[in-house]
Amino acid sequence: MKLNYSLVTRRTFLNTLFGGWIASFFLGSLYAVWRGAFPTLGKEPDFVVLPKPADYLDIPTNSTKAFAWGGKLGYIFKRSDNTVVALKGVCSHMECNIVYKPADRKFYCPCHKGWFDEYGKNIEGPPPKPLEFFEYRVEDNKLIVFKKGIKVELPKA
Amino acid sequence: MKWFDERYDFSDLRGFAKKKFVPAHKHDIWYYTGGAALFLFKMQFVTGMVLAFYYVPYFEQAHKSIIEIVTKLNMGWFFRSLHHWGAQFAIGILFIHLFGTLLLKSYRKPREMLWFSGFILLGFSIFFGLSGYFLLWDERAFAAVRVATGGLSALPVIGETIKAFLRGGIDVTGETLIRFYAFHVCVLPMAFLGLVVLHLFLVQHHGISVPLSQEGKKLKQVPFFPNVVYKDLMFWLVLLGIVVTFATLLPPEIGIKADPLAPPPENVKPEWYFLFLFQTLKLFPGDLYGLNGEVVAVLLVTAAILFFFLIPFFDRKSQQGLRSPVFTAIGVAYLAYFVIMTLVGYFS
Numbered sequence: 383m384k385l386n387y388s389l390v391t392r393r394t395f396l397n398t399l400f401g402g403w404i405a406s407f408f409l410g411s412l413y414a415v416w417r418g419a420f421p422t423l424g425k426e427p428d429f430v431v432l433p434k435p436a437d438y439l440d441i442p443t444n445s446t447k448a449f450a451w452g453g454k455l456g457y458i459f460k461r462s463d464n465t466v467v468a469l470k471g472v473c474s475h476m477e478c479n480i481v482y483k484p485a486d487r488k489f490y491c492p493c494h495k496g497w498f499d500e501y502g503k504n505i506e507g508p509p510p511k512p513l514e515f516f517e518y519r520v521e522d523n524k525l526i527v528f529k530k531g532i533k534v535e536l537p538k539a
Numbered sequence: 540m541k542w543f544d545e546r547y548d549f550s551d552l553r554g555f556a557k558k559k560f561v562p563a564h565k566h567d568i569w570y571y572t573g574g575a576a577l578f579l580f581k582m583q584f585v586t587g588m589v590l591a592f593y594y595v596p597y598f599e600q601a602h603k604s605i606i607e608i609v610t611k612l613n614m615g616w617f618f619r620s621l622h623h624w625g626a627q628f629a630i631g632i633l634f635i636h637l638f639g640t641l642l643l644k645s646y647r648k649p650r651e652m653l654w655f656s657g658f659i660l661l662g663f664s665i666f667f668g669l670s671g672y673f674l675l676w677d678e679r680a681f682a683a684v685r686v687a688t689g690g691l692s693a694l695p696v697i698g699e700t701i702k703a704f705l706r707g708g709i710d711v712t713g714e715t716l717i718r719f720y721a722f723h724v725c726v727l728p729m730a731f732l733g734l735v736v737l738h739l740f741l742v743q744h745h746g747i748s749v750p751l752s753q754e755g756k757k758l759k760q761v762p763f764f765p766n767v768v769y770k771d772l773m774f775w776l777v778l779l780g781i782v783v784t785f786a787t788l789l790p791p792e793i794g795i796k797a798d799p800l801a802p803p804p805e806n807v808k809p810e811w812y813f814l815f816l817f818q819t820l821k822l823f824p825g826d827l828y829g830l831n832g833e834v835v836a837v838l839l840v841t842a843a844i845l846f847f848f849l850i851p852f853f854d855r856k857s858q859q860g861l862r863s864p865v866f867t868a869i870g871v872a873y874l875a876y877f878v879i880m881t882l883v884g885y886f887s
Contacts, residue, residue: 420700421707421714448800453710455800471802475825475833477689478682481802492803493686494821510825510833 427452429528431536435520439466446471446482449527455479456516456527461500462487468518468527469502474511489513559763564753566643570767571774572636573742577735578775579629579782583667584728586622594674596720598713601676602796609790620786626668628782630812633661634877641850641870644857645748651851653745656738658848663731668810670723676716677794682803683813684719685711690820693837712799751862814884815877816840847873 432438432449438458441447446457448471455471459482471489473480478493488505489498497506502513518527521536528534543549561570593612595604608615637657640646646654669687673680688711692702707714749758761767794804809817823836846853856863 420704423703424708424710426709450800453712453799455802476686476820478685479800479802492805492807493682494817496825504825508820508823508825508832508836510831 424452426454428532429526429534430456432525432527433523435523435525438525439520444484444487451516451527457482458518458525458527459500468516470514470516472514473509474504474513475507475509480513556764557762560760561747561763561767562749562753562758563761564749564756564758566750566753569636569639569643570747571771572632572639574771575774575778576629576632576636577739578778579625579632580731580735582625582779582782583622583629586618586625587724587728589618590622591724596674596717598676598716598797601674601716602793605675605793609793616790617786620790621782622671623791624782624785624789626671627811628778628785630664630668633664634812637661638870638874638877641873642867643748643750644854644863644866645750646851647748647751647854647857647860648851650741650745650748653738653741653748654851655848656734656741660731660734660738663727663734665812667723667727667731668812670719670727672810673716673719674723675793676797678797678801678804679794679807679809681711681797681799682807683809684715686809687813688715690833690837693831693834694841695834695838710799751857751860754860808884811881811885815880818880818884818887 430449430451438447438449441458441460443460443464444462446459449456449458451470456468457471458466458468460466471480472478473491473493473496475491475494475496478491480489480491480496480498482488483490486497487500489502490496491498491507491509495507496504496509498509498513499505502515504510504512515530516527517530518525520526524536526534526536561567590608593604593608593615595601605619609619610616640654640657669684673684688702688705691705692698694701703709705715705718706712707718808814819840820833820836823832825832827835850866850869851858854863854866857866
């Protein structure tokens, strides 16, 4: 069958062609810009290795010692019953660094007045979750702090 | 003048200035708040340019470079202080402008786009403020940006993406400083300028809004030029005097250099225009009847802001030119919440 007229006018054809061209150009550019502007994300470490374990483990009772957990704050903490634990010193609310108050035997977040007890439980204020605890062991005179459930094998020197 | 006239026909502009009239009535003082904000932002652009010549946006040097600006540079202390106080006043006046517009219902048809563009401009201004004081790279700024970006991550689905985009990584680091610098001196000013042009164009297009209570009355029409312009200039001059006085007598402090591993200072507080959010966050306990209080708080705040933004669509009555006491009450409630929470935050 032969049509006497085209179903698509020349104007429609050109509008679709150029409209499509412009739309795909902008969408593509936008996507490229977004990909470029979005950062490559690092990752929180699975473990950190600290020299001189005694500096961390032989702290006085009821006190903390800070270490760097990647870019975040970590604490080695000796409770009042002399057990030593490692934890992330970051509030579960809005990620401010927390500080230990020995007199109250609690961790405190100055940003929105959140409190955690010695076991990291959120007991007062806005924090919605307990603190995150790590495990640790001493090997070759190094203190290895690692996430729960992670297997760390240091290369043999 | 003749030289220019031969090259561009200025009669259009002259005609425009002659023909533009502004209605006079008992609420017309609100008309000056927009112009005052514009003036302060012009000042921010100029003082910001001067500071940008000397500021080093790298985390090891940022804090030191600001100390050098205020101690070693000619007039450096003055420009930094003026930039600080200019920002405080600009945001303050924008809030006044916002609540004035809200209570006089100037957002009603056909001026919804003015409301939306103005609202986004306020959002930009607050981001200007946050990114600006982060550039100090002191303890307080560091905590503020951690909280602001961390709080956004409580939003479902898009939260983590926004957080990573703003931070330039998983943590607030030197990368974040570079990003915020780029936002503060490039992305935001460009976007801001474009939106201001749109905002002003729409004001010209629609003419200034007349409050519902004055509509239908025979209002005196005052020529825009020179009467209104001179009043604007008078107001700007007074404002300049006030800002310069504050800048001279109360130079802003610079806190201790940020340390990602140090806890924030005791009783740390954000800038005053974040205090109402800050207080709100403190109100919500971590566990809210089995729900995550943080997420509930962030969602509620987001919903409240979204409702505020879309108010022209909800306020059907004033769209039809009728009095709308319900939305006056809502407006007063928003204003009261903002003022009370800011005061509680300030004095607690």
